[in-house]
Amino acid sequence: MRRVRRLVPLQRLRELSLVLILIIVIVIFGNQIDNYYTPRTFNRISSTVALITLVAVGQTLVLLTRNVDLSVGSMVGFTAYYLGRHLSKTEDMSPMVLAAMAMGIGGAMGLINGLLVAYGRIPAIVVTLGTMAIYRGALVRYSDSKSVATRELPPWIKDLPQETLYKFGEYELRALPGIALGAVIIFFFILLYSSFGRRLYAIGSSPEAAHLAGIHAPRMVTLAFTLCGALSGLGGMVYLARFGTITVEAGRGLELQVVAAAVVGGVSITGGSGTVLGAMLGAILIGTLEQSLIRMQINEFWKDAVMGLCIIVAVSVDRILINQLTPWWSRTELQRMPEEPHAEV
Amino acid sequence: MQRSKLWARLKSWEALLFIILCVVIFVNLRLSSHYLDLNNLANIFHLSIEKSLMVLIMAFVIINGEIDLSVASIMALGATVLAERYEAGWSIAAGLALALLVGLGCGLLNGLFVAYMGIPSLIVTLAGQIGYRGAARIILEDRSVGDFPKWFTSLGQDGFIGPFPITSFLFLALFILGLVVLQYSVFGRYVYAIGNNRAAAEYAGINAKQVKVTLFMLSGLIAALAGACYAARLGNVRANAAEGFELDVITIVLLGGVSIFGGTGTMLGVGLSLLVVLNLRNGMSLSNVDGNTQTSVVGSLLILSVLIPNWMQRLQRLLSHLFAKNPKLFNRGGAAEPKSPVSVHQ
Amino acid sequence: MTADPLLEIRNVSKQFGATKALDSVSLTLYPGEVHALLGENGAGKSTLIKIMTGIHQPDSGEILLQGHPISLHNSAQAQKHGIAAIYQEPLVFPDLNIAENIFISHQRRNPLVRWGKLYRDAEKVLAQLGVALDVRALARGLPLAAQQTVEIAKAISMDVRVLIMDEPTASLSIHEVKQLFALVRNLRKAGVAILFISHRMDEVFEIADRVTVFRDGQFVSMAPVAEVTPERAIRDMVGREIGDIFVKEPSPRGDVILSVKALSREPRFRNINFELHAGEVLGLAGLVGAGRTDVALALFGIAPAHHGHIEYLGKEVHIHSPKQATQMGMVYVPEDRRQHGLVLPMSLMANISLPSVKNYRNQFGMVQHHKEAATAEHYRQQLSIRTSSLSMPAGKLSGGNQQKVVLSKWLNTKPRLLILDEPTRGIDVGAKQEVHRLINDLAQQGLAILMISSDLPEVLAMSDRVLVMREGQQMGIFERHEATQETIMAAAIGQSVEKPVERAAEYA
Amino acid sequence: RAQDDPEPIKAEPGADLDMVLLPKTLGNAVFDEAHEGAMEADEELENEGDLIFNAPTPDNAIPGQIEIIEASITQEVDAIMISANDYEQLLPSTQKAMDDDITVVTWDSPVAPEGEDLFIAQVDFTEVGSVMANMALDILGEEGGQFAILSATPDASNQNAWIEAMKALLEEDDTYANLELVDVVYGNDDPDDSYNEALGLVDSYPDLELIMAPTTVGIAAAAKAMQDEELCGEIAVSGLGLPSEMQEFVENGCSQEFALWSFKDLGYLTYYVSYLLATDAMDAEEGVTFEAGRMGTYTIEADPNREGGLRVLMGPFSLYNADNLEEWAAGGDEGATVEATEEAN
Ligand SMILES: Nc1ncnc2c1ncn2[C@@H]1O[C@H](COP(=O)(O)OP(=O)(O)OP(=O)(O)O)[C@@H](O)[C@H]1O
Ligand SMILES: Nc1ncnc2c1ncn2[C@@H]1O[C@H](COP(=O)(O)OP(=O)(O)OP(=O)(O)O)[C@@H](O)[C@H]1O
Ligand SMILES: [Mg+2]
Numbered sequence A: 001m002r003r004v005r006r007l008v009p010l011q012r013l014r015e016l017s018l019v020l021i022l023i024i025v026i027v028i029f030g031n032q033i034d035n036y037y038t039p040r041t042f043n044r045i046s047s048t049v050a051l052i053t054l055v056a057v058g059q060t061l062v063l064l065t066r067n068v069d070l071s072v073g074s075m076v077g078f079t080a081y082y083l084g085r086h087l088s089k090t091e092d093m094s095p096m097v098l099a100a101m102a103m104g105i106g107g108a109m110g111l112i113n114g115l116l117v118a119y120g121r122i123p124a125i126v127v128t129l130g131t132m133a134i135y136r137g138a139l140v141r142y143s144d145s146k147s148v149a150t151r152e153l154p155p156w157i158k159d160l161p162q163e164t165l166y167k168f169g170e171y172e173l174r175a176l177p178g179i180a181l182g183a184v185i186i187f188f189f190i191l192l193y194s195s196f197g198r199r200l201y202a203i204g205s206s207p208e209a210a211h212l213a214g215i216h217a218p219r220m221v222t223l224a225f226t227l228c229g230a231l232s233g234l235g236g237m238v239y240l241a242r243f244g245t246i247t248v249e250a251g252r253g254l255e256l257q258v259v260a261a262a263v264v265g266g267v268s269i270t271g272g273s274g275t276v277l278g279a280m281l282g283a284i285l286i287g288t289l290e291q292s293l294i295r296m297q298i299n300e301f302w303k304d305a306v307m308g309l310c311i312i313v314a315v316s317v318d319r320i321l322i323n324q325l326t327p328w329w330s331r332t333e334l335q336r337m338p339e340e341p342h343a344e345v
Numbered sequence B: 001m002q003r004s005k006l007w008a009r010l011k012s013w014e015a016l017l018f019i020i021l022c023v024v025i026f027v028n029l030r031l032s033s034h035y036l037d038l039n040n041l042a043n044i045f046h047l048s049i050e051k052s053l054m055v056l057i058m059a060f061v062i063i064n065g066e067i068d069l070s071v072a073s074i075m076a077l078g079a080t081v082l083a084e085r086y087e088a089g090w091s092i093a094a095g096l097a098l099a100l101l102v103g104l105g106c107g108l109l110n111g112l113f114v115a116y117m118g119i120p121s122l123i124v125t126l127a128g129q130i131g132y133r134g135a136a137r138i139i140l141e142d143r144s145v146g147d148f149p150k151w152f153t154s155l156g157q158d159g160f161i162g163p164f165p166i167t168s169f170l171f172l173a174l175f176i177l178g179l180v181v182l183q184y185s186v187f188g189r190y191v192y193a194i195g196n197n198r199a200a201a202e203y204a205g206i207n208a209k210q211v212k213v214t215l216f217m218l219s220g221l222i223a224a225l226a227g228a229c230y231a232a233r234l235g236n237v238r239a240n241a242a243e244g245f246e247l248d249v250i251t252i253v254l255l256g257g258v259s260i261f262g263g264t265g266t267m268l269g270v271g272l273s274l275l276v277v278l279n280l281r282n283g284m285s286l287s288n289v290d291g292n293t294q295t296s297v298v299g300s301l302l303i304l305s306v307l308i309p310n311w312m313q314r315l316q317r318l319l320s321h322l323f324a325k326n327p328k329l330f331n332r333g334g335a336a337e338p339k340s341p342v343s344v345h346q
Numbered sequence C: 001m002t003a004d005p006l007l008e009i010r011n012v013s014k015q016f017g018a019t020k021a022l023d024s025v026s027l028t029l030y031p032g033e034v035h036a037l038l039g040e041n042g043a044g045k046s047t048l049i050k051i052m053t054g055i056h057q058p059d060s061g062e063i064l065l066q067g068h069p070i071s072l073h074n075s076a077q078a079q080k081h082g083i084a085a086i087y088q089e090p091l092v093f094p095d096l097n098i099a100e101n102i103f104i105s106h107q108r109r110n111p112l113v114r115w116g117k118l119y120r121d122a123e124k125v126l127a128q129l130g131v132a133l134d135v136r137a138l139a140r141g142l143p144l145a146a147q148q149t150v151e152i153a154k155a156i157s158m159d160v161r162v163l164i165m166d167e168p169t170a171s172l173s174i175h176e177v178k179q180l181f182a183l184v185r186n187l188r189k190a191g192v193a194i195l196f197i198s199h200r201m202d203e204v205f206e207i208a209d210r211v212t213v214f215r216d217g218q219f220v221s222m223a224p225v226a227e228v229t230p231e232r233a234i235r236d237m238v239g240r241e242i243g244d245i246f247v248k249e250p251s252p253r254g255d256v257i258l259s260v261k262a263l264s265r266e267p268r269f270r271n272i273n274f275e276l277h278a279g280e281v282l283g284l285a286g287l288v289g290a291g292r293t294d295v296a297l298a299l300f301g302i303a304p305a306h307h308g309h310i311e312y313l314g315k316e317v318h319i320h321s322p323k324q325a326t327q328m329g330m331v332y333v334p335e336d337r338r339q340h341g342l343v344l345p346m347s348l349m350a351n352i353s354l355p356s357v358k359n360y361r362n363q364f365g366m367v368q369h370h371k372e373a374a375t376a377e378h379y380r381q382q383l384s385i386r387t388s389s390l391s392m393p394a395g396k397l398s399g400g401n402q403q404k405v406v407l408s409k410w411l412n413t414k415p416r417l418l419i420l421d422e423p424t425r426g427i428d429v430g431a432k433q434e435v436h437r438l439i440n441d442l443a444q445q446g447l448a449i450l451m452i453s454s455d456l457p458e459v460l461a462m463s464d465r466v467l468v469m470r471e472g473q474q475m476g477i478f479e480r481h482e483a484t485q486e487t488i489m490a491a492a493i494g495q496s497v498e499k500p501v502e503r504a505a506e507y508a
Numbered sequence D: 001r002a003q004d005d006p007e008p009i010k011a012e013p014g015a016d017l018d019m020v021l022l023p024k025t026l027g028n029a030v031f032d033e034a035h036e037g038a039m040e041a042d043e044e045l046e047n048e049g050d051l052i053f054n055a056p057t058p059d060n061a062i063p064g065q066i067e068i069i070e071a072s073i074t075q076e077v078d079a080i081m082i083s084a085n086d087y088e089q090l091l092p093s094t095q096k097a098m099d100d101d102i103t104v105v106t107w108d109s110p111v112a113p114e115g116e117d118l119f120i121a122q123v124d125f126t127e128v129g130s131v132m133a134n135m136a137l138d139i140l141g142e143e144g145g146q147f148a149i150l151s152a153t154p155d156a157s158n159q160n161a162w163i164e165a166m167k168a169l170l171e172e173d174d175t176y177a178n179l180e181l182v183d184v185v186y187g188n189d190d191p192d193d194s195y196n197e198a199l200g201l202v203d204s205y206p207d208l209e210l211i212m213a214p215t216t217v218g219i220a221a222a223a224k225a226m227q228d229e230e231l232c233g234e235i236a237v238s239g240l241g242l243p244s245e246m247q248e249f250v251e252n253g254c255s256q257e258f259a260l261w262s263f264k265d266l267g268y269l270t271y272y273v274s275y276l277l278a279t280d281a282m283d284a285e286e287g288v289t290f291e292a293g294r295m296g297t298y299t300i301e302a303d304p305n306r307e308g309g310l311r312v313l314m315g316p317f318s319l320y321n322a323d324n325l326e327e328w329a330a331g332g333d334e335g336a337t338v339e340a341t342e343e344a345n
């Protein structure tokens, strides 16, 4: 038991449970839908969840610090539009430069959020509810309510979604999910092994204790928001590549999907716990439910109700699994040592 | 002592909102000659009556440390049930009763999952937001149902006293009730205590689960009631009613000084914030400001309303440090949080 | 004390609203000394510490490190100067594991976390303290004593020149205290200056080299330990003589209120048997982690037992929630006041009335504030709670005063059975006597009291009988005349004690 | 359309009228075109008053329109031109406006007849059905095949009417006997949803040959989805689309043909009619003939789809394909309409 616990720490339990549920969901839908177990389904789902996953990684960083960023949808929309407009005017631009630009714009918006939260001492939900509207308003102003059309874009960005990075039989790892996966892997290690990552957990886990421990929370929080903005900016580029047509409504409502993905994936809204891996699994779970329901032959008017039901059932099962397994994992014995090394002085 | 209490009150969140409200009204008066038209004043409340109703209960829910994203969907479901039953030959009263019951049921479901399964309310009510709207879709599909009796629609449309419809007075009554319950009743005390420290409240023999379930049920009930108001006001119901209302409702509650982490905020603050937002939006509408800009302005207000007092406080602290020799000159420290549930005791 | 002073505090003042927490106090720390700081609850001790670690900024006065004035704006700066503190209220990171909790402040120096090394080092530090905790486990839900241990480990793991300990032993029992003191002596040898705060006089006189006393935020006296007696120190603290330690008067043993048979909740405790009579104080002794709190939680319905029977007032009961227990007149004063005892942002009086707020309603169901205020005022006087106003948020009171609020809150429910978990944790000597007198009065009035305490003298003075636990097991019940420091310690650390164990078997 | 009335009513320029153009939402390109048309008419008629262009955000669509109507009533404007988000729910406020002597003209999407003066119908609703059926026939050929419809929301009344008209035609007319409509799905006028629904159709119906999307958002998203999945040769996309958004896809073969009417003209005509009504130059009565600037003469007629309703039928449809899109592009933003090709088959 002890060994198992060492191998699989409690934090991994969440992800295990989610993987389990994901398998259950896939088996259930596989029985209901013809041609379900095909590379196509895989490619479909992986492409759809790419954007949500990418932004959910950023959201996770913010959530960990006991904050939330509701402006991600607006940041995605703004960046997507800005990049599109920019591309339509410039001759050519290398993908890397564009990506850097995307992260720069998103990062700047995220920085504003972060500064307001950390140094203006305003609750994050207040700040980002505000900037959600403000960034969207800025987009409307900037774009004069016009759209970017696909024809204005250079071919390479339009072809990005079908770019395949790695092929495994007919299962493809395409560019956009590849970007998302890359972000997940990078931030998984950052959160696990860097002291920056650990301090994010510390701040969210107990702000007072972090204060006493001398952790400079404002800097960390600002950085988390900036990274979240940068990833949202990158998300804007993904959005642009995927949809081509960008209106001022681009990305609206994304924030709830992203927060939902993260929270379903075990990231706590009260900070301090959760991983980007979990957030990704949450996104995949919701994406799988959505994509599978699209393919189910059920009455259109029933789909929303079924979706709501699926989410709550999946989350409940997850909760029950975790509740059953946790006591096994988390035992802390406060024992006296057999001999007392400092007994006499 | 007396002086510092006055200070504290002046520096309170409510006072700030009151000042903002005065500014908004002043600007509106300058910008539009129609602002004071009785019809317009009635419209300010009338056009947002459903949101206003839901704000009242959302304040309770958030102070309790939870959130309810499903209110708009329950509202649509309530309106849908009422309309569908009326179409099927029931009386309005019976339909309304069933709608309210359905609202209660949805709230109960939310509450059970939150309180007894321990799933974050954000997720539960997000699923509810999708699911309850789905239920409304199942009932009405793409149809719209209307042709309510005249007396019913006139409840929502025609003036009861002057141009103010009866729903405005319903809101006023519920506001006073909400204020009394939250600020002065045992239940209100429990709501605050649980929102601040659930464990301590439970150790004190409070059944936090029960309180949470009750709140979600009330939230569902009020949402369904708002649905009925919607049906009466528009005279016609569709399953897509009130899509996206929840964010507006939450914004107003937060501007009212309620902390998203629970435990702080007052009904007075929420009421004032409602007035601020409604008047601000009305003023902008009269100046033909588009929806996105309106939302941006409200968003900026949300940020500035916290930022400016924070800066003022820092400035004050800085000044008082400069004058540290004479500490009586400034009231230092202590007032870090302008709002506190204990303010009712002072 | 020939060396130069390491840290000097000169004429520091600090005001919170209407409260003058510190009024021009001074204090000098030399390398290699243990300096005890004494004072009543609310005397300003914790405030001084928070100033020394940069959490609060003084209104006036200065801090000198090796003769150079330093300004501290946050605890990171203090740590850079080699000043670390164990705060009065342990504040762990619940979502980090124990190893991380211990080394969180070190992370600034190495940007990458090496988990293997981290775990090994953490185990080493804990071994120094003589305890083994699973360093990979999350700190969430850790019992208070374990949290305190983690805090201590955290502080001693840093290279410190000045170590400040604010009531580190408040929730520890003799055994852990001994370990801690061994460590402190080592640090002293290494030239560290230690500021030590405690309300337990015997500890102070065991470890300290010099003693400073504060009263009402002012400096009163400072002297080498050889020149002070406990009596004098107490007189300096409270400004009057306090008689000998209060001993419970015998009271008639009434009916059986609570009878517990073969109660178990594996793995926390098993086969607990006892009877509790009206008018009786049953002490529950044991080392930290013996499972005493868990027994109380089971009785109070927070973590119900899995097996066994509880009879209350002659009827078998199954208690599943604190609400049910409270309604039955059985209340529990928890040990962790910040997490379970108080709603910190709520006012002192709202906290006191919280469990019984229903009794303050008028006919319209509204809470009558003047009645609440009257009750709060009553307890403020009875327990001498130091506060500038009854509507002060409880979180702003000093530690000891918070504890008094927790006590008041539960006493105010007028219970039949009172379960006290470390009731005098952090309470100063004067007030402690008040609390003991109160417990005595309550018992005289026929209340049944179950008192968990790690303060052995307290257990001995206040209990009619003492139940000793060790690692979840009942070691025996001692009648008052059998209970001595030696017998109880022997039972608590598991040395064979014949007679009481037999007695325990009788109950089973 | 203009018939042979000898004396069409002409507008008297130079009135002082405040007029509100109220489309469904902001951020949809077609409404910007309508705005342009209205501005053109505004200039032509030398209206001294204001032309107010305002719309709600999509998350507040119906209540937002009501608020704007009510605000307009308070401001005592002279005419409101509405593209209604709901057929019935705006009635209380539009009726209130009419009671206050405000001219209420609907365009693009009407309200019930009692709540408006008249409706400017872009095209005949049944005609939309036949145009879509014809395009399907054009693309699939005589031998026919499977096709599916990707609509806006399940409760969008315009789209539903068109789809019904098309279904009726498919059933009645033998020319279309080989066209098999397999499914109707809904993308909620959201690029993301529409994209996924289109792919869901591909997965669910292996023999699918055509996706018909009677909504500009849906058609662009579907075309982009086919492009990304490299299905352009196999599955055609058609429906109602904006040339500016669709040009790209016609060029690369993802879409051969689509149709739309000119929203610019619609805005122009709507403004003209409202101006005429608001200046009392004309009454909203059946049989009245008037001249609408550059667009020629029109007659008010009974609306066959809405009992008791009046309409002005604008027409005609513009069919776009590879041949005429280049011309359109050359005409640039002037929006050179390629004239009626109803007789495509
Ligand atoms: N943040 C604060 N705001 C207002 N008053 C405060 C604050 N912190 C402390 N006080 C007040 O300052 C005084 C000194 O408190 P302090 O915590 O230093 O006492 P202490 O000596 O540590 O007492 P104890 O032995 O009970 O821990 C108390 O009256 C307390 O109420
Ligand atoms: N929530 C928890 N999570 C992990 N371990 C726990 C928890 N609660 C208690 N324990 C463990 O259970 C045992 C009993 O703890 P408990 O707090 O009941 O002891 P106690 O005798 O009351 O000690 P204390 O003097 O600290 O109050 C200890 O070994 C402790 O580590
Ligand atoms: Mg203290």
Ligand SMILES: [Mg+2]
Binding pocket: C143, C292, C293, C294, C335, C421, C452
């Ligand atoms: Mg204990």
